[in-house]
Structures are given as C-alpha cells and as structure tokens.
Amino acid sequence: MKRGTEKGEISYKCWNIRDYSKNKHRKVDDYPYGGGAGMVMTVDPIVSCYNHIKEAVFKKPKVIYLTPKGEKFTNEMAVELSKEDDLVLLCGHYEGIDQRAIDMIVDKEVSIGDYVLTGGELPALVLIDSISRHVKGVLGDDDSLDEESFSDGLLEYPHYTRPAEYEGLKVPEVLLSGNHKHINEYRKTESLKLTLERRPDILDISKLSKEDIKILEK
Ligand code: 6GU
Numbered sequence: 001m002k003r004g005t006e007k008g009e010i011s012y013k014c015w016n017i018r019d020y021s022k023n024k025h026r027k028v029d030d031y032p033y034g035g036g037a038g039m040v041m042t043v044d045p046i047v048s049c050y051n052h053i054k055e056a057v058f059k060k061p062k063v064i065y066l067t068p069k070g071e072k073f074t075n076e077m078a079v080e081l082s083k084e085d086d087l088v089l090l091c092g093h094y095e096g097i098d099q100r101a102i103d104m105i106v107d108k109e110v111s112i113g114d115y116v117l118t119g120g121e122l123p124a125l126v127l128i129d130s131i132s133r134h135v136k137g138v139l140g141d142d143d144s145l146d147e148e149s150f151s152d153g154l155l156e157y158p159h160y161t162r163p164a165e166y167e168g169l170k171v172p173e174v175l176l177s178g179n180h181k182h183i184n185e186y187r188k189t190e191s192l193k194l195t196l197e198r199r200p201d202i203l204d205i206s207k208l209s210k211e212d213i214k215i216l217e218k
Helices: 002-006 043-055 075-081 099-105 121-132 180-198 210-217
Strands: 062-072 087-091 108-111
Touching: 043 087, 043 099, 062 075, 062 121, 075 121, 087 121, 108 121, 180 210
Parallel strands: 062 087, 062 108
Antiparallel strands: none
C-alpha cells in the first residue's frame, strides 16, 4: 500500500459518517421501524457523505456496501474492481443501514465470508489490500502476482528455502535435484493432494487431466 501510494498509483481516504449527521449529538442510528433488536444506520448522513465524496472525483465512483449478506468476495472480483478509477467502500455497523441508502447509492453488496463481524471496516481493509495488489506499482519486484492458489484453481504447493536441513527436517530431495520436469510433477502432485484434502469444493474434476486423476487415485 505504501509503495503504491508513494508512486501515486493508488490513494485512499476515510470519511466519518458522523461528520455528516445533522444531529447535535452526531447521532447516525435509530430504532428499526417494525421493531426488533438493534439499531439501524439512518439514510441521511450516508447519502450526504456520499454526495460530498462524489464532488471530489471525476466520474461516479462504484459504491460497495460491506455486509454479511453480500455476495462472497473472490479474487476474480478483486481483479475486476482493480480496473475501476474510484471505489467507495461503505461500512455498515449495528444491524445494518436503512434500505433506502442501499437503493440510492450502492452498486454492489459484498461479504468476505461466512462469519459475522461487528462492522464493515475490517472487510473494507481486506478489499483494499486484495484489490490494490492488482494495480500496477503496488507489488514490488520480489512479490508475485501469479496467484498459484486460485488462478489455476488449486491450492499452492509447499515452499522451501535455505537451509536444506533444519533441526533434522530436510527439504524434499526433488527440489534440490535441478530436474525441472520432476520438480513440476512434485509440485502439481502436492497441489492436487492438498486441494482434495482441504478444499474439495474448489476442485473442478472436469478441468483435470488424465495424469491429474491418476495422481489423486493414488
Ligand atoms: Cl462485509 N460485514 C460484517 N459486518 N460481517 C461480515 C462481513 C461484512 N463479511 C463477513 N462477515
């Protein structure tokens, strides 16, 4: 983030919705119509804040509302969103925000997974990190964008670096062999085995070769 910011490739800014409350106590929530537990964020401070933000950008920014009921965030989504000029990440709190704020300004509702957090702030940071690394100038020379986990639909194989032996634990022999055919086979096998064991839900059998199937049958 620091590198991308210094290069001028990305920038980010925080707005506090409370600053847009017209209430003397800077109140931004109220009881839900129809009753029920918890509080709901009111529509006006959100829309006023959005209108203020819109003045600062060239064209209409894409507005993403972070909510546990949103569409599940994926790496694919990160790549798509990295192509946008401006993104507004709207963080809900309490039980949620007034539906009219969503209807008026939100383009997409996004969740980062099946668990409940107290607010959208941490999910917003997750999106910022994941989206930014697809913007040129953000990753350094030693960082890698080829997302082996996910881009080929398999989890990544295990990595090793020096020393070749640590407290009796050795790096697999094949990685020291210099035989790239064998190294690639070893890595593919480890990726396939790990994906089957840990994430069978992402293993797309129709995309596997005969050789891959043989490995998994072992
Ligand atoms: Cl985007 N918001 C909240 N509050 N909880 C979540 C979430 C978002 N994604 C997963 N859990």
